[in-house]
Amino acid sequence: MNLINKKVTHKRFGLGSIVKQNDSSIEINFASENKKFVFPDVFEKHLTLHDKNVADLLDKIIQEKEMERKEAERKKEEERVIQRKNEALRLEHEKLMKNHKLHPESQLVFWCDKDEQHSSFSEWMVFLGEVKSGNNKGKPNKPSRLYRNSAVLLTSVDSSLPEKNRRILGVYMVNENFIGKLCEDGYIPAHSKYKIQLTEQESNQMQFWKYYLNDKSPHQITWKSGKYRYFDNLWMAQILLDIVSLKSDPKERELAQQFFKYFCKMNKILAQELPKPNGALMRS
Structure with a gap:
């Protein structure tokens, strides 16, 4: 919009004519002197254009600006809200990390359906499903016992x-x-390094019930219901140690050894004092 030579009236300086203009300022010649003003802000309260048609167009520009x-202020406020939320989550995260106490059963075994056997390894995460009843019905299950010392064991049994005959398919930290306490979507993602998928031959040698038992019914081999359950840290260490012995490829074996050492460190387990597996299969 070209405003050069347009007549204006300023509340303080009176009649004038616009002599210079750019995107952010205008210069007006009054009777005694030239003065610069911020454009288009000055037209909101202090300056009136004589040309009504041009004034109407300018009003539209001012409204758009x-x-x-x-809108820019709204976005800034949204960013500030997000920053405050992220900071609160960070502080909560740090507090939980600092005050966390190891639970003796902070590992999770997951029952992979046929379709999940592929997706669990391609995506390296599992979904715990939804709450079936109560006030939280329909909401994702929250793995509240899991922490960075936890591993997820993937298992399956042919229908x-x-x-x-349930076998171990793989495992990841x-x-x-x-x-887990902060998990709202029910998904448990894998560690960037410590994750192992077993071959079919290796999996057939890793029987889940060799390690696992139900304390209340140690001789019974029944899963009953549910997609997952927590189990003992020592049992997971036993599984990882046996996976090391299964691996013949040097690189895979090295990763399995590193995984085992890392797990023992995170769970304060002395590898040399690890007991032999004594699950339900060993007692039947």
């Missing part, structure tokens, strides 16, 4: 076989920054 300003 005001809308842009409000035509008894439960005692949870993501380095994962805290």
Whole structure:
């Protein structure tokens, strides 16, 4: 919009004519002197254009700029809210990390359906499903006992076989920054390094019930219900140690050894004092 030579009236300086203009300022010649003003802000309260048609167009420009300003301010406020939330989460995260006490059963075993056997390894995460009843019905299950010392064991059993044939498909440490109490979506992502998928031959040698038992019914081999359950830190260490012995490829074996050492360190387990597996299969 060209405003050069347009007549104006200023509340203080009186009649004048616009002599210079750019995107951010205008210069007006009054009777005694030239003065610069911020454009288009000066037209909001202090300056009136004589040409009504041009004044109407200018009003539209001012309104658009005001809308842009409000939108920019709204976005800034949204960013400030997000920053405050992120800071609160960071402080909560640090507090939980600092005050965390190891639970003796902070490992998780997951029952992979046929479809999940592929997705669990391609995406390296599992979904714990939804709460079936109560006030939280329909909400994702929260793995509140899991922490960065936790591992997730992936298992499966053929529908035509008894439960005692459940085999181990693979295992991963949870993501380095994962805290189950803060998990809202029910997904448990894997560690960036410590994750192992077994071959079918290796999996057939890793029977889950060799390590696991139900304390209340140590001789029974039944899963009953549910997609997952927590289990003993020592049992997971036993599984990881046996996976090391399964691996013949030097690189895979090295990773398995590193995984085992890392797990023992995170769970304060002395590898040399680790007991032999004594699950339900060993007692039947």
